[in-house]
Amino acid sequence: MSQTSHQAPLAxxxxxxxxxxxxxxxxxxxxxxxxxxxxxxxxxTNWARMRVENQLVEDVMNxxxxxxxxxxxxxxxxxxxxxxxxxxxxxxxxxxxxALREExxxxxxxxxxxxxxxxxxxxxxxxFSYKLAVRKxxxxxxxxxxxxxxxxxxxxxxNRTLVLSVxxxxxxxxxxxxxxxxxxxxxxxxxxxxxxxxxxGVSQPExxxxxxxxxxxxxxxxxxxxxxxxxxxxxxxxxxxxxxVSHELRTPLxxxxxxxxxxxxxxxxxxxxxxxxxxxxxxEAQCSDLIGSLLLLSRNERGQGRANVAKVAEQLLDAxxxxxxxxxxxxxxxxxxxxxxxxxxxxxxxxxxxxxGNAVKYTPSGEVVVRIDPGQVTVRDTGPGLSxxxxxxxxxxxxxxxxxxxxxxxxxxxxxxxxxxxxxxxxVEVAPAEKxxxxxxxxxxAASA
Numbered sequence: 001m002s003q004t005s006h007q008a009p010l011a012x013x014x015x016x017x018x019x020x021x022x023x024x025x026x027x028x029x030x031x032x033x034x035x036x037x038x039x040x041x042x043x044x045t046n047w048a049r050m051r052v053e054n055q056l057v058e059d060v061m062n063x064x065x066x067x068x069x070x071x072x073x074x075x076x077x078x079x080x081x082x083x084x085x086x087x088x089x090x091x092x093x094x095x096x097x098x099a100l101r102e103e104x105x106x107x108x109x110x111x112x113x114x115x116x117x118x119x120x121x122x123x124x125x126x127x128f129s130y131k132l133a134v135r136k137x138x139x140x141x142x143x144x145x146x147x148x149x150x151x152x153x154x155x156x157x158x159n160r161t162l163v164l165s166v167x168x169x170x171x172x173x174x175x176x177x178x179x180x181x182x183x184x185x186x187x188x189x190x191x192x193x194x195x196x197x198x199x200x201g202v203s204q205p206e207x208x209x210x211x212x213x214x215x216x217x218x219x220x221x222x223x224x225x226x227x228x229x230x231x232x233x234x235x236x237x238x239x240x241x242x243x244x245v246s247h248e249l250r251t252p253l254x255x256x257x258x259x260x261x262x263x264x265x266x267x268x269x270x271x272x273x274x275x276x277x278x279x280x281x282x283x284e285a286q287c288s289d290l291i292g293s294l295l296l297l298s299r300n301e302r303g304q305g306r307a308n309v310a311k312v313a314e315q316l317l318d319a320x321x322x323x324x325x326x327x328x329x330x331x332x333x334x335x336x337x338x339x340x341x342x343x344x345x346x347x348x349x350x351x352x353x354x355x356x357g358n359a360v361k362y363t364p365s366g367e368v369v370v371r372i373d374p375g376q377v378t379v380r381d382t383g384p385g386l387s388x389x390x391x392x393x394x395x396x397x398x399x400x401x402x403x404x405x406x407x408x409x410x411x412x413x414x415x416x417x418x419x420x421x422x423x424x425x426x427x428v429e430v431a432p433a434e435k436x437x438x439x440x441x442x443x444x445x446a447a448s449a
Contacts, residue, residue, distance in 0.1 A: 022188070026181040027174065034173020035166065042162035049158065057146060058114045061133040065089075065144040069135060072142070092141040100141070107143060110134045116148075127152075187217040195224070242295055249291055256284050275322065282319045286353065289346035296347070297419050305344035309352075309377055310337040312345055313370045316353050320360045328365040335372035341444050343424050351420045351428070354413040355379045355440040363437070376443040386432045394430050 068089045092100050101108045106117065111134065118129045129152050133144040194208055208221035260281045264274065296303050310333065317331045324331075341348060359368045359381035366382030386394070397415035414430075421428045427443040 023181045023185045026184060027177040030173045030177025030180065031170060034176075035170040038166045038169040042166055046159065046162060050155075053151065057131055057148075061087075061114055061131060061144055061146055065133040065135055065142055068144055069140075069142050072140070087147075088145040090143045090145075092143070094139050097141070107132065107134070112136055117145075187212055187215075191217060191221055191224075250288070253284055253288055253291075256280065257288075260284065279322060282322070286319070286349070289349045289353075292344070292346045293350040293420060294416070297416070297423060302423060303344035303347055306340050306342055307345040307348045308337075309339040309341060309348065309372050310335075312348050313352060313356070313372065313377065316349065316356050317370065320356065324360075329360065329363060330367040331360070332367060332369045333372075334369065335377075336374060337372065339372050339374065339377070339444075347420055347424065351417045351426070351442060352377065352379075354417045355428075355430075355442060358413065359383065359438070359440065366437075376441060378442075379440040380433060381437040383437045385436065386430065386438045391431060395428075 064087065072091055097108075110132065113134060115132045115134065116129070117132055118127070120127050127149075129148040131146045131148055133142075133146075135142040191208065191212065194211070207225050209218060209225050212218040212221045260277055263269070264277050264281070269277075292303070313333055317333055321331055356368065356370060356379055359379050363381040363383035368379065368381045371378050371380065395414050395418040417428055420426070421442075425445045427445075428441070430438060430440045433439050
């Protein structure tokens with residue numbers, strides 16, 4: 001069953017989660033920037049070291065293997081010495097090629113050039129790595145091995161140092177971001193605190209701009225001061241207008257009420273004249289209630305008093321019975337007659353009167369039943385009912401339902417009801433009935449009932 005429900009606005013939502021705060025975004029930006037920058041620097045350092053080291057080692061090995069071969073050809077009977085540490089040289093003659101296949105199968109298959117050999121010693125289980133320079137001729141194969149074990153250990157130490165550097169600089173970025181965010185956000189926080197201090201406070205707030213520097217926050221404070229001044233001026237004009245309208249309208253209404261009471265007090269009045277005078281008196285009372293309620297709405301103030309729901313509902317039903325004009329419609333009141341709400345009769349009369357008035361207006365025949373239950377009152381009619389579109393938009397200001405036809409009205413009655421419910425903490429909803437018509441429900445909070 002589609003329905004619309006209006007109630008008092010929810011309490012302001014809690015301040016945003018930590019990840020949504022501007023301070024957190026600034027800190028996170030510093031941390032990410034510091035981490036990415038140091039990680040990129042560490043990667044570039046490691047890549048450059050590896051590239052330069054490989055180039056240097058290969059250049060040295062190319063020169064040394066050429067020198068090794070030159071010394072061998074200078075005196076083939078003597079094994080040449082190597083002037084460089086961490087190097088091992090070997091010459092394999094043609095008659096030993098097949099033996100090399102069995103001794104060092106990896107070496108046998110390698111072409112000329114510089115090769116990297118990695119593995120693990122089968123005896124000790126320790127990992128090893130070396131570069132091997134290969135020069136092959138028809139009669140001799142020259143091998144020059146350069147031990148890279150110490151280099152790999154140094155590389156591991158460097159990598160650990162780089163990782164530690166990334167962590168340290170990320171921590172420093174976090175501290176710097178925290179400090180910067182505190183400095184940057186302090187004026188904004190002060191501005192927000194001063195604005196919160198004005199909430200519901202004095203009507204003429206103290207200017208904000210003089211308390212802040214002439215920067216972006218100061219410009220924001222100046223803009224807020226300008227907006228506050230314009231808003232205060234509008235509110236003041238609105239209050240003066242409401243007071244003037246209330247005074248000017250109450251005066252002729254008081255004259256109408258006095259004249260009507262005097263005429264009703266006369267003896268021998270014709271019944272039709274008396275009915276018309278009573279109708280004028282009811283219209284004057286309804287207008288006075290509406291003016292008082294609208295004035296309170298404009299000020300966003302609750303009126304003082306307590307109202308008996310059954311009494312107000314009976315008065316409203318009596319007023320509508322007098323205006324039926326032969327319309328085949330029965331108006332009934334049933335349920336709890338002792339329900340009292342913490343609100344003036346004028347406000348309850350306007351809210352409940354709009355619900356009853358709409359039910360009477362759009363029900364051509366049948367009945368309108370007002371039922372009072374603990375904490376709520378329902379108005380049920382046997383009219384044409386509601387469409388899903390009407391149920392969703394019924395409380396919008398200026399909206400008139402699809403069944404309104406050519407009936408008079410500007411579509412603001414239920415909007416006023418919605419605003420009254422928000423002011424007093426009530427809930428109002430209108431929904432299609434199960435079989436025929438519609439059901440309007442006005443619920444009162446425990447504090448107001």
